[in-house]
Amino acid sequence: MSVTSDKRAPGVRISDLSVVYRTGAGELPAVRGVDLELEPGTITGVVGESGSGKSTLALSMLNAVQPPGRIRSGSVEIDGLGDVVTLGGDDLRKTRGRHVGYVFQAAQNSLNPLKTVGKQLLDLGRSHDVDDLPGLVKEARSLLDRMGLDGARVLDSYQHELSGGMRQRVGIMLALVLNAHVVVLDEPTTALDMITQATILRIIREVHEERGLTTLVITHDLGVVAEIADRLAVMYGGRLVEQGPTREVLGAPKHPYTQGLLQAIPRLVGDIDEARALPGRPPTLGTIPPDGCVFRERCAVRMDVCETGEPPVLTIGPRVVACHTAAGDGEQKETVTTGPTRGEEQA
Amino acid sequence: MITGKGITKTFRQRGGMLGAREVPALRGVDFSIEKGGAVSFIGESGCGKTTLGRILAGLESYDSGEIVIDGVPMSSLRPKQRQPHFRRVQLIHQDPYSALNPARTIHQTLDAPLTLRAKQTGRSRSWIDERAEELLGLVGLDPGYVLPRYPHQLSGGMRQRVVIARALTVDPDMLVADEATSMIDVSLRLGILGLLKDLRDRLGVSVLFITHDVATARYIGLDGELYVIYRGQVVERGPVETVISDPVHPYTQSLLSAIPVLHGLEVPGAERVVPTEAIDAAQPDAGCLFAARCPFRTERCTSELPVLGHDGGTLQEHACFHPQRRSVVATPAVAS
Structure with a gap:
């Protein structure tokens, strides 16, 4: 963290x-x-x-x-x-x-159903020219762990494998992982x-x-x-x-x-x-x-x-x-x- | 009067390599509602409350148990013969917008079931229009304004009233309202709850109210009963006010503790039970179903299954080996 x-x-x-x-x-x-x-x-x-x-x-x-x-x-x-x-x-x-990080409603399924959470995280990193992608993944994992999830498992999951509460935490992670304040x-x-x-x-x-x-x-x-x-x-x-x-x-x-x-x-x-x-x-x-x-x-x-x-x-x-x-x-x-x-x- | 006895239902999921997985939705639920009565089911998503509502409305099958509608056991009838009985139970959905045909005016929406009703009872065409206006008046809408309009021209609260008016066209004995107020604007929610209570008083319709918002259960009538459902089992059941103000089951206490406190207006309950989140249901089912999440569990809880009863001399029924009243609900702040 x-x-x-x-x-x-x-x-x-x-x-x-x-x-x-x-x-x-x-x-x-x-x-x-x-x-x-x-x-x-x-x-x-x-x-x-x-x-x-x-x-x-x-x-x-x-x-x-x-x-x-x-x-x-x-x-x-x-x-x-x-x-x-x-x-x-x-x-x-x-x-x-x-x-500025933005967390969308979990109900609206703001995640891409065809990609794992981890892949979407890497997309996010690339579109923001993050050089240290492994560092980004590490940060994402520690954020998810912090929120009471098994970070490694969540990054390997598709959205349909996650409950509403878990998806909401993924949303929070994606909003914070680039260090928005x-x-x-x-x-x-x-x-x-x-x-x-x-x-x-x-x-x-x-x-x-x-x-x-x-x-x-x-x-x-x-x-x-x-x-x-x-x-x-x-x-x-x-x-x-x-x-x-x-x-x-x-x-x-x-x-x-x-x-x-x-x-x-x-x-x-x-x-x-x-x-x-x-x-x-x-x-x-x-x-x-x-x-x-x-x-x-x-x-x-x-x-x-x-x-x-x-x-x-x-x-x-x-x-x-x-x-x-x-x-x-x-x-x-x-x-x-x-x-x-x-x-x-x-x- | 509608009763259910020992209703069970298991959903079979098509599994992957390991084959089918069985998900028990209801594990022997007893249920009863008087004419004009009010019963509320509360619990988390996936606890089986919606499934039970659908079974009572005849929309879902059940594996075992018996439903008796006005003294007639449904198992004694063939499926075709059951239909008119189940028609007396009408379901009101969460989303009034998707429950109404957007291409039909409210007049058309009410006309179809009323025409059928007129045929059944041998009434004239003029009765249909009169009845449509009467029903809209009953649910607190102005027929002149509403009848020619399409659903998108009405507010969420008005749409839900139209849905209720449509349910009333078949003169039902019971309305099953499944999260019927959760998509309605906060300022209008009480209006819908008040309407349901009003229909009980005026028409003798009984109301089965399914919700995760416990507070709303009070507003369809304080004489009502509250059922707290956890993983397909009723864990606490009793008069609304008793269960809310004096809950004895730790699950009920967790649910009530999770309700946000309006700081400034309310003071949190002194013994709030910090709730833990749901755990994947695929764990072994020995002992109390709530034991894994329960902060007060003992050894007995993990080996033996508690059954619903009045153990410990409580006013309400509960399924807990260690029933204890805890003040978990917020109380009004003293005005400064």
Whole structure:
């Protein structure tokens, strides 16, 4: 295993990012005006329902939004690398994997079914001009061993010979083996059962700390974020509606959507009559209202101003919330700045 | 009322050089559900919960055991004669999108089974349309909006409601909902669970709920029963709230401990059992099936197979030699 130190973890600043998809009805925004800072060495969790733009946001970290989508404006600054949005060609290709590792959903079978894991590892090494291929294999094996697998056996296996939890670990290995220090995990535990999920989450947390990573986890499951993330960001209709230290946001959510979502989660304890589904449905690309608040259709505390007025982005200590009802709670700022707060330390 | 007794099922995999490999999916499962009742199966993938659901819906054969539907043992009937009985059990799949024909409007989707139903019961054409609207109303949809639309024009939650409405066209006694909420957006999940509970209350339909998300089992009714299944065996069975708040089997405790804690809202249970991952099922089957993964195993566990019972005076049934209550579930954090 490589020598690690927290100093190597780069910070990431996503500023005013907007991503649009070209459709018959013109260009529609999937992500709009997102500001998000990933502090070095932290895990940030982005939570959203289908159509919230969370996966598009994740792809933007690699500048990998595919046509008909495109990044219309904004930047993704990674320490030591610059703005990923401006990169192209070979520079961009090298960035992916070397600097930013991406773990795809295991359920989507992101591995090639015709090649062993080891062969795919060598392909990865060659495409990144790695001279020391035996060293790469050694590193891969030690990473897999670290995650509780028999590394040598896994490298000799085809994907169909591996369980969902094992494939997910192979995905993590491939994302880290080139020594990337920014890692994006897209729905890392979807389609895994509870015990495997708990194991994968523990591994993500441990590897994150050992290797000194800056990690972004994208998920629809608040529980996943609650378990591992230092900071939580909630997306709805392409907007970041709330963010802050995980425990603070879960303990006292400020945005009506976050509040509704927490109330809508089936829980193991407590009064089941207190839980209720949010009315209405999440917006799709075509039904996101162009003006005003994106959540107003389903909001219990909506006001007249929500129809037309863009919700102000309020920064309250380490927390950020974009809602008209929160106005007066904090200071309104043009650009979002986040404090150096980690959820873990708050606890 | 539907009961199953000693149901076993073994899948035979075509092996390589060593020949066929046998995978036991169910090892003598007893099951019973009252009219209007609720039963939930929980367990990891591959534990046999889906197989049992499919057997009860008549979609899968079983090797031995007996299923009795309203007093009629299925073994006394020829396969053709069983069909109308099994039709009273309707399956609701995980993915409502692939369960609906994308080229048919919701009107067409409901029309076909209702036409058949009208023929069977000698009703008129106008009854079909009325019934379609009635059923959509029952599942909480606006018929005027939904009927002319195609599945892709509806949200996941609406699609799942359409699937449930379609299942209701044949007036079933039981709905088997296999992971019916896991692909539905979180904010809408409770709506589907509430609907299933509502159908129990209003129509007397019983619900068999198959899931790996234990918490959802509470929301189809607290009067329901929970079955915890491990490698084809029921290891703990009892009232939902009892099994969740006072589990005695280490496997149930591992499952419950694995559920993420909403830090800030909840405090983790004091005696969380750190779960170990599944081990390849091809190990020798002597003793308790869970022994190899169990942190509390003793010598007896590796030589003798525990059977389901109330040993130790527990409220729920369990298959463990050393039943012990442990507080593994998170509790609400005290508001600061």
